[in-house]
Every structure is written in structure tokens, then in C-alpha cells.
Amino acid sequence: MSDFNSKHNRxxxxxxxxxxxxxxxxxxxxxxxxxxxxEEFNGFxxxxxxxxxxxxxxxxxxPDQVSDKGLIVYFxxxxxxxxAVQQAEQHGGTVLEPVKAIGPHGFRALVKDSEGNRIALxxxxxx
Numbered sequence: 788m789s790d791f792n793s794k795h796n797r798x799x800x801x802x803x804x805x806x807x808x809x810x811x812x813x814x815x816x817x818x819x820x821x822x823x824x825x826e827e828f829n830g831f832x833x834x835x836x837x838x839x840x841x842x843x844x845x846x847x848x849x850p851d852q853v854s855d856k857g858l859i860v861y862f863x864x865x866x867x868x869x870x871a872v873q874q875a876e877q878h879g880g881t882v883l884e885p886v887k888a889i890g891p892h893g894f895r896a897l898v899k900d901s902e903g904n905r906i907a908l909x910x911x912x913x914x
Contacts, residue, residue, distance in 0.1 A: 801842075822837040862907065
């Protein structure tokens, strides 16, 4: 994580619980349009979502924690939200709420990921 992120952002990392790591890697790589690298450390399997200088996160094999309730994480799909929604559907996700305007804050879609977690996709434009 960069110094900028640790100084200016309140959320600095996220763990997304998954049941099937390989399936979840395919889903998030397609929806976010970035690399998702599977790793293992001390018997714990996870996959890091490419983030370079931005806030980061990973997919973590924790099948008992998968949920479509509670906190909603917004993922950046700026300029490609409609493609991201299409990729979600093609990779085992379900659209819970299609792309819609959220006032001066851009556009969002609510999606259930391939594992059953509820997430949001966000874009400043309806593209």
C-alpha cells in the first residue's frame, strides 16, 4: 500500500471470503479487468487483486463467511461499468440491481459475485 493511501484513505485493504478460489479468481479478473494472483502462505490459500499504488485486497478461502448481507464494497469500474456487469453475469455472478444513477456520485450496479457475496460496481459515467 502506498504512503498516500495509508495517510488519506480510511479503508486500506479488504478480504473477500470465497468458497472456490479458482472460480472467484476468474470472476474478479474478468469483472475488474485486472490480474488476480493466487498464492498460499502457511496453508492459507488466497488471491491478491492487482492494486499497485491503490488500495488493495484479496480473495480468501473462507467458505463459512460468504454473505450477501452487511457491508457493501464498491469496486472501481469507471468508464466500463456496463462491461463489468456483463462480465459478472458471464462469470457466474447475478445482477441484483442494474446500473443506475446515484445522484452526483456517478453510477452503480449491485451484483452477487460468483461466490454469493453482494458487491457494488461504481463508475463516474454510464459507460
